[in-house]
Amino acid sequence: xxxxxxxxxxxxxxxxxxxxxxxxxxxxxxxxxxxxxxxxxxxxxxxxxxxxxxxxxxxxxxxxxxxxxxxxxxxxxxxxxxxxxxxxxxxxxxxxxxxxxxxxxxxxxxxxxxxxxxxxxxxxxxxxxxxxxxxxxxxxxxxxxxxxxxxxxxxxxxxxxxxxxxxxxxxxxxxxxxxxxxxx
Amino acid sequence: xxxxxxxxxxxxxxxxxxxxxxxxxxxxxxxxxxxxxxxxxxxxxxxxxxxxxxxxxxxxxxxxxxxxxxxxxxxxxxxxxxxxxxxxxxxxxxxxxxxxxxxxxxxxxxxxxxxxxxxxxxxxxxxxxxxxxxxxxxxxxxxxxxxxxxxxxxxxxxxxxxxxxxxxxxxxxxxxxxxxxxxxxxxxxxxxxxxxxxxxxxxxxxxxxxxxxxxxxxxxxxxxxxxxxxxxxxxxxxxxxxxxxxxxxxxxxxxxxxxxxxxxxxxxxxxxxxxxxxxxxxxxxxxxxxxxxxxxxxxxxxxxxxxxxxxxxxxxxxxxxxxxxxxxxxxxxxxxxxxxxxxxxxxxxxxxxxxxxxxxxxxxxxxxxxxxxxxxxxxxxxxxxxxxxxxxxxxxxxxxxxxxxxxxxxxxxxxxxxxxxxxxxxxx
Numbered sequence: 237x238x239x240x241x242x243x244x245x246x247x248x249x250x251x252x253x254x255x256x257x258x259x260x261x262x263x264x265x266x267x268x269x270x271x272x273x274x275x276x277x278x279x280x281x282x283x284x285x286x287x288x289x290x291x292x293x294x295x296x297x298x299x300x301x302x303x304x305x306x307x308x309x310x311x312x313x314x315x316x317x318x319x320x321x322x323x324x325x326x327x328x329x330x331x332x333x334x335x336x337x338x339x340x341x342x343x344x345x346x347x348x349x350x351x352x353x354x355x356x357x358x359x360x361x362x363x364x365x366x367x368x369x370x371x372x373x374x375x376x377x378x379x380x381x382x383x384x385x386x387x388x389x390x391x392x393x394x395x396x397x398x399x400x401x402x403x404x405x406x407x408x409x410x411x412x413x414x415x416x417x418x419x420x
Numbered sequence: 421x422x423x424x425x426x427x428x429x430x431x432x433x434x435x436x437x438x439x440x441x442x443x444x445x446x447x448x449x450x451x452x453x454x455x456x457x458x459x460x461x462x463x464x465x466x467x468x469x470x471x472x473x474x475x476x477x478x479x480x481x482x483x484x485x486x487x488x489x490x491x492x493x494x495x496x497x498x499x500x501x502x503x504x505x506x507x508x509x510x511x512x513x514x515x516x517x518x519x520x521x522x523x524x525x526x527x528x529x530x531x532x533x534x535x536x537x538x539x540x541x542x543x544x545x546x547x548x549x550x551x552x553x554x555x556x557x558x559x560x561x562x563x564x565x566x567x568x569x570x571x572x573x574x575x576x577x578x579x580x581x582x583x584x585x586x587x588x589x590x591x592x593x594x595x596x597x598x599x600x601x602x603x604x605x606x607x608x609x610x611x612x613x614x615x616x617x618x619x620x621x622x623x624x625x626x627x628x629x630x631x632x633x634x635x636x637x638x639x640x641x642x643x644x645x646x647x648x649x650x651x652x653x654x655x656x657x658x659x660x661x662x663x664x665x666x667x668x669x670x671x672x673x674x675x676x677x678x679x680x681x682x683x684x685x686x687x688x689x690x691x692x693x694x695x696x697x698x699x700x701x702x703x704x705x706x707x708x709x710x711x712x713x714x715x716x717x718x719x720x721x722x723x724x725x726x727x728x729x730x731x732x733x734x735x736x737x738x739x740x741x742x743x744x745x746x747x748x749x750x751x752x753x754x755x756x757x758x759x760x761x762x763x764x765x766x767x768x769x770x771x772x773x774x775x776x777x778x779x780x781x782x783x784x785x786x787x788x789x790x791x792x793x794x795x796x797x798x799x800x801x802x803x804x805x806x807x808x809x810x811x812x813x814x815x816x817x818x819x820x821x822x823x824x825x826x827x828x829x830x831x832x833x834x835x836x837x838x839x840x841x842x843x844x845x846x847x848x
Binding site for chain 2: 289310345346347348349350351353354355357358361380381382383386387390392
């Protein structure tokens, strides 16, 4: 029974790597698969499976390292330059149905706190919808808005504001080590 | 110490070291009423509060009075026998307040004051009030309320409280606090590492509803101020936010996005019956009750940009209220619904200021100018002043402006940022 689980996992991982490898145009698929085999077997005995898969995928597709996308002022549409990043995450999630993502929506400080809370949710939901269209199961996706309350950068100038109008992608398996937005 | 035009930064130390907020008056009206408030007669060890100074700073802060500095007075009378009206006419004072305080028991005081019309040499008000040591500030504010009402015809709101949120620069610690309307006697009601915003008073002044933005999202709580006991009122999937007590105190209007999109709801706090009020794919938020309890004002992005709308809770009929400007949000009513105040941006890229609108005539007036990123307007219960949050010297501070735009003052914090003021109701 246990052996079967490991084999299954291995198959899923290889599939994931095949897809993400394609997306990144990387020529390192074979090496990555070798690494993957050992890690998957190790991990199959621990509950940290998602985290391990995430790490592996990051080796194969650098776009997965990018977990923040930015928005125009008072806008929630996805800018064309961030579609590749979202596509990479979508492919990873399709290949790893046990992985889950939380999208955090954020705003700059201009406008009211409540309107920005709503706008932050709209940003998070836009990204969520985009991934669903790419074939990701809605059950893998959550969204939360922090409005203007958790800025990435402090200040009142356009440079700061542009860094704060964002959606952050958090793999929920990593939540234990890196609590979402927890400033304590 | 008389009040003048523009940018006289007088720091009132009457709020004492323990209070976090101070007041700086930046603009008063030109035709202010000259009034002399004589130092209170007291024989004994220094009192814990300077009652006549509290009265002077209350009246000055209203912007309607020019206050005579006690050092410029020719005499300090405490009774009619010691009073020579010609002295005060010479000093061009229209009104005069004299007072005395005595101990009636250990820690118990009796304050007597009189307000005179100097020109007609006539007594307008006379009252005797008693207080314990902790109530001396309340006595000062009550005397200010009585004088203000006698001379302007408008009920004074100096005895009311304000709620606000203080936070550190890195936004890792938040305190919901209550203080006197002059910022004195701050008391922390709730502390959290999570952001607290949108505090809303119950009409009896006993409870506060607010939003706590936890890691899992926003939730609405109602807290009893005296006991500190808090109750989770709304924890639906998505946004739970923007609570506003109904005029009868039995309901909360609030925003939920459990349907996938922010919509206005009303929940009956006794029966927990939820009523969905709006149904639109745009953002609907920031509900505020009309005094009749049958209508709500709210902010909606349904026209493309945020604007103020009114909805009938009886018929569901929705009407757009604001048309001027790129961004109008977070409406609050003043003077029984005759005026509304809101966050206003005239055009894209222009600064955010507080504006008022005369609802019968539809005229919009921008009230603020000296501050930056103005938000969260809250109106005093007598409808005269608007307290709001703004950026000033790179800090979040509170500031106030009269609904007519004539009087302005700043309420800077001694440390950290201050946000989200909510002016409390009259407490009888």
